[in-house]
Amino acid sequence: MTISALVVDDSTVVRKVARRILEKHGFSIREAADGQQALNAVAEDMPRLVLLDRNMPVMDGIEFLKRLRETYGSSEPTVVMCTTEAAQDRILEGLEAGADEYVMKPFDEAILMDKLGMVGLGPEGGDAG
Amino acid sequence: MNPATFQFLAGIVKERSGGVLTADQSYMLDTRLAPLLKRENLPSLDALAMKLRSPAAGMLAQEMTELLTTNESHFFRDGKPFEYLRTILPELHKARAAGLPIRIWSAACSTGQEAYSIAIILSELQDAGDATWKARRFEIFGTDLTKVVVDRAREGVFTQFEVQRGLPVRQLMKNFQQIEGRWRAHDRLRAYMKFQQANLLHDLRGFGKFDLIFCRNVLIYFDLPTKARVLNALTAQLAPDGALFLGAAETAMGITDRLEPIGGQRGIYRPAAQAAPVRARA
The missing domain is CATH 3.40.50.150 (Vaccinia Virus protein VP39)
Structure with a gap:
């Protein structure tokens, strides 16, 4: 089963790394470089997962997240923040804005897939074995 | 990776943590240490080994050890x-x-x-x-x-x-x-x-x-x-x-x-x- 994911990050390198990991695990990927692009992408087609950076030009991740939840409610999509902002109060801000999980950069495949497992989108989620 | 590099890196991990890395775990070095190589601007694990031979590399050795041994213990392991x-x-x-x-x-x-x-x-x-x-x-x-x-x-x-x-x-x-x-x-x-x-x-x-x-x-x-x-x-x-x-x-x-x-x-x-x-x- 393919899970649709939107990777939102202003760094092309991070988007590429995330794409490579997620595609390896069967996700289909779209990309956005800021919160506004991400809102447009969500309006076009709702993904199951948004992997979301915080600090971006035009519209940051927190603003995107607030607007996303205001418009579409809290049940979908699953949002995993993925950011260098690793201070406890920043993490709490992300959770209050509506994030489901939180990855502190730098991340690797093990961390990302582990976190996706916690929100029911990991390898174990779709695999009966 | 040069086999001598694996032996050298595994030796550092053993000395610092007691953990034993076996040859069939050598893939783990590639995946786990990739971010460290990138940050240190090193092209390969062989280059990392070279850098770790310097006497001033204690912090780097510790960081590498943690990246390689935390695998053995994580929260709620196996669920x-x-x-x-x-x-x-x-x-x-x-x-x-x-x-x-x-x-x-x-x-x-x-x-x-x-x-x-x-x-x-x-x-x-x-x-x-x-x-x-x-x-x-x-x-x-x-x-x-x-x-x-x-x-x-x-x-x-x-x-x-x-x-x-x-x-x-x-x-x-x-x-x-x-x-x-x-x-x-x-x-x-x-x-x-x-x-x-x-x-x-x-x-x-x-x-x-x-x-x-x-x-x-x-x-x-x-x-x-x-x-x-x-x-x-x-x-x-x-x-x-x-x-x-x-x-x-x-x-x-x-x-x-x-x-x-x-x-x-x-x-x-x-x-x-x-x-x-x-x-x-x-």
């Missing part, structure tokens, strides 16, 4: 045993007289993730429970062969990397405080725990009886007679209605007849029923 823990703890609480502590042994605690995972579950059950739960005393006893990891477990401070392995962010927020980029377990969790360096091949009777014993992914390092000896020694410290948690890939079947599997729970055992009639006759 299922902790789900069972949530089931069996209420049964034990009901079965034990008020005032008696419930004792849990993390018998190969490494840097403490298993013990702190148990503590998080205990605190959640106590929060949700009635006054008898709140009054109940729980003890988590953590032991490991290696002193450095026992010291780290006692310290209860984890790196950003470690807290992201197995620990959901809400449980991180609730149970840990960030101090200078690391994460320290709250005193409430620490209050359950005692840590001590111990060798499972030595006399274990001084540790007393336990209601639950976790000894996961340790037996794999022992030969068959040693496995039997350790399993029997652990069983001797286990309450008759207690449970022994082994690793998901480990078994007691065919090694000792003093344990029997708990139905539907992979790797979880209780003392064999035959012990009871013997005592009844005496």
Whole structure:
């Protein structure tokens, strides 16, 4: 089963790394470089997962997240923040804005897939074995 | 990677953590150390080895060791045993007289993730429970062969990397405080725990009886007679209605007849029923 994911990050390198990991695990990927692009992408087609950076030009991740939840409610999509902002109060801000999980950069495949497992989108989620 | 590079890097890890990297784990070096290579602007693991030969590379060596050894211990490892823990703890609480502590042994605690995972579950059950739960005393006893990891477990401070392995962010927020980029377990969790360096091949009777014993992914390092000896020694410290948690890939079947599997729970055992009639006759 393919899970649709939107990777939102202003760094092309991070988007590429995330794409490579997620595609390896069967996700289909779209990309956005800021919160506004991400809102447009969500309006076009709702993904199951948004992997979301915080600090971006035009519209940051927190603003995107607030607007996303205001418009579409809290049940979908699953949002995993993925950011260098690793201070406890920043993490709490992300959770209050509506994030489901939180990855502190730098991340690797093990961390990302582990976190996706916690929100029911990991390898174990779709695999009966 | 040059085989000499693997030997050299594995030697650093062994010296700093006691952990043994085998040749079939060499893939782990590529995946785990890729971010470090990128940050240090190094083209390969061979180049990393070269840099680590410099006398000023102690910090880098420590960082590499942590990246390679945290794999062996993460929070709520394998998931299922902790789900069972949530089931069996209420049964034990009901079965034990008020005032008696419930004792849990993390018998190969490494840097403490298993013990702190148990503590998080205990605190959640106590929060949700009635006054008898709140009054109940729980003890988590953590032991490991290696002193450095026992010291780290006692310290209860984890790196950003470690807290992201197995620990959901809400449980991180609730149970840990960030101090200078690391994460320290709250005193409430620490209050359950005692840590001590111990060798499972030595006399274990001084540790007393336990209601639950976790000894996961340790037996794999022992030969068959040693496995039997350790399993029997652990069983001797286990309450008759207690449970022994082994690793998901480990078994007691065919090694000792003093344990029997708990139905539907992979790797979880209780003392064999035959012990009871013997005592009844005496």
